[in-house]
Amino acid sequence: MNVPLLDLRAQHRAIGDRIIPRVLALAESQQFILGRAVEELEVEIARLSHARFGVGVASGTDALLLSLKALDLRPGDEVITSPFTFFASAGAIHNAGARPVFVDIESDTYTIAPAAVQAAMTPRTRAIVPIHLFGQMAALERLLPLAEARGVALVEDACQAIGAERLVAGKRRRAGELGRASAFSFFPTKNLGGWGDAGLVVTSDQRMAERVRKLRTHGGAKMYHHDEVGTNSRLDALQATVLLAKLPHLAEWSAARRANAAWYAAALSGLAAVRPPVTDPANEHIFHQYVIEAERRDALQAHLEAKGIGTGIYYPVPLHLQPCFAHLGYRAGAFPVAEAAAGRVLALPVYPELSEAQKEHVVSAIREF
Numbered sequence: 120m121n122v123p124l125l126d127l128r129a130q131h132r133a134i135g136d137r138i139i140p141r142v143l144a145l146a147e148s149q150q151f152i153l154g155r156a157v158e159e160l161e162v163e164i165a166r167l168s169h170a171r172f173g174v175g176v177a178s179g180t181d182a183l184l185l186s187l188k189a190l191d192l193r194p195g196d197e198v199i200t201s202p203f204t205f206f207a208s209a210g211a212i213h214n215a216g217a218r219p220v221f222v223d224i225e226s227d228t229y230t231i232a233p234a235a236v237q238a239a240m241t242p243r244t245r246a247i248v249p250i251h252l253f254g255q256m257a258a259l260e261r262l263l264p265l266a267e268a269r270g271v272a273l274v275e276d277a278c279q280a281i282g283a284e285r286l287v288a289g290k291r292r293r294a295g296e297l298g299r300a301s302a303f304s305f306f307p308t309k310n311l312g313g314w315g316d317a318g319l320v321v322t323s324d325q326r327m328a329e330r331v332r333k334l335r336t337h338g339g340a341k342m343y344h345h346d347e348v349g350t351n352s353r354l355d356a357l358q359a360t361v362l363l364a365k366l367p368h369l370a371e372w373s374a375a376r377r378a379n380a381a382w383y384a385a386a387l388s389g390l391a392a393v394r395p396p397v398t399d400p401a402n403e404h405i406f407h408q409y410v411i412e413a414e415r416r417d418a419l420q421a422h423l424e425a426k427g428i429g430t431g432i433y434y435p436v437p438l439h440l441q442p443c444f445a446h447l448g449y450r451a452g453a454f455p456v457a458e459a460a461a462g463r464v465l466a467l468p469v470y471p472e473l474s475e476a477q478k479e480h481v482v483s484a485i486r487e488f
């Protein structure tokens with residue numbers, strides 16, 4: 120039996136007939152850049168994230184980059200983030216003109232450790248970028264007071280956490296609700312994925328929204344008048360059309376992912392060779408990835424592959440050890456929790472369309488191992 124890590128064709132078989140007519144209508148209109156669908160998506164994603172404004176951009180990477188550019192960072196400015204994340208989180212900091220400052224993560228949730236953030240803050244710190252990794256949110260109730268006390272911005276990397284929630288100071292808050300700005304990605308493999316690259320910034324700060332809106336169209340609020348140098352990073356109307364058709368299914372998909380995760384947790388409990396993922400009780404996890412840990416991870420991955428089961432390693436090399444960041448001067452051993460995780464994590468298939476038989480196959484292969 121084959122169990123791919125993700126099966127987007129299964130999703131398309133289920134709902135493709137609700138997408139295609141909208142795409143054909145867009146083809147008839149020949150209105151491909153920004154426009155109604157993009158505006159509608161901006162409103163819908165802002166509403167979903169309990170934020171006031173949404174600004175569609177070309178990718179999740181650009182959502183981070185333009186949010187950070189709007190902070191007017193200067194050479195030598197520092198932005199604190201996690202070394203255990205997709206490259207874009209730190210790449211965007213570099214490309215926005217600042218220096219990424221890495222700090223270690225929590226061993227249970229893989230999110231940035233607030234005590235480490237506090238210890239890393241200096242007079243040059245301008246922002247904190249927590250990553251809501253694998254679908255559960257970072258400890259914003261501890262990070263926000265740190266940011267506020269120093270007057271630095273908190274920019275959420277919510278690319279893996281659309282619709283996730285966390286209990287923050289007694290209230291349920293959504294990913295994207297509390298940051299100065301927050302980045303979403305609609306890369307096809309994300310929980311809400313387009314038919315190509317797409318991303319979106321949400322914010323409740325009107326000046327931030329206007330600034331990102333300008334930056335995505337070459338720095339001009341008015342066509343051919345440029346207050347500053349921005350770039351071309353517009354959300355494509357085709358992507359917005361596809362995403363609007365998929366959006367009504369997101370809640371049921373996240374629920375199905377949670378149900379699959381609960382099923383795995385029960386089935387894997389008592390197996391000493393693997394540690395199922397840990398959900399912080401404050402979090403409503405959306406399980407973008409279902410990530411177990413195993414001492415003999417590479418052997419387990421090979422065993423599962425031989426049984427037709429797709430897995431993924433997110434992420435094999437922490438960012439402080441990437442050659443492109445060698446100039447930052449970090450050494451192996453600097454962030455033991457992140458480095459240990461990189462050697463142990465393994466993502467299992469958790470997508471909503473997984474069948475009972477497929478899940479059984481995954482678990483029996485792990486038991487056999």
Ligand SMILES: *Cc1c(COP(=O)(O)O)cnc(C)c1O
Binds near residue numbers: 278318
């Ligand atoms: C996917 C992702 C991004 C970047 O999104 P793209 O749309 O691929 O540019 C950034 N950060 C994290 C944590 C991601 O998972």
